[in-house]
Amino acid sequence: MSNGIAIEARRDAFVPGIEALRGMPSSVIGDVMGRLVGTTGLHPVNRTPVTMCGNALTVSVRAGDNLLIHKALELLLPGDALVVDGAGDISRALVGEIMMTVARMRGSVGFVMDGAVRDVQAFEQHQFPCWARGINLRGPYKDGPGTINRPISIGGMLVNPGDIIVGDSDGLVAVSPQEALAVAKRARKKVAQELATIQSILNGSYSASWIDERLKQKEV
Known part of the structure; x- marks a missing residue:
C-alpha cells in the first residue's frame, strides 16, 4: 500500500450459488437471513425495473473521487457487480455513461454506488442495472486514495470481495458464497409459502388467527 491506495489480489471469478440465487427476491433473501442484511438509502436509477445477481468487486473511495473506480473497471470479469x-x-x-460502457463491454452485471451517479438516461437506455444514493451532474475528482477488493460498507451493509450481490426494485442483499446454496434453498421455500398465503387470500381461506395468538403471547 502506498499513497493511500490498496489493491488486493484478484479473487476467483467463480462463485457457487449465483444461479441458485438468481431471480430470488431481495426481500425474501433478507428475511431468511434473519432480516439482518440489506441496504438502506440506495435505489435503482433505472426507471424500468431491473435485477442483478453477480460477484462483488469491491471498491472504497474518497468522497467525490473515482480514480480507484477507473482502476477497478480494468479488473472486472464477466458476471461481476462493481x-x-x-x-x-x-x-x-462517481460514474456515468463512459464508465458504464466500459463495464458493459467487460461483462459486468451492474453497479452499486453508495454515492451519486450521472447520465442516468444512458443506464436506462442500455438497461444496465445501477443502484445509487443519488444523482448529480457534477463530475468527480481523480486523485485517490482508495482500496480495491477489501471489505466495504454500502447502505449500512457489509460486503466482502466475492460476495454474491442480489439486487431488485426493493434493494440489495449480500450473500457469502459459502452460505449461498443454503440461503437459496430457504428462500425458495419461503417464496412457495408466500405464494400459498396469497392464494389463500384470493380464495377466501386465509386465516389471520396468528395475530391474536401473537398478541396474547405479548400479553396485549
Missing part, C-alpha cells in the same frame, strides 16, 4: 463505498456522498457523480 460495488463502491463512496462514503454516501452525493455532491459529485
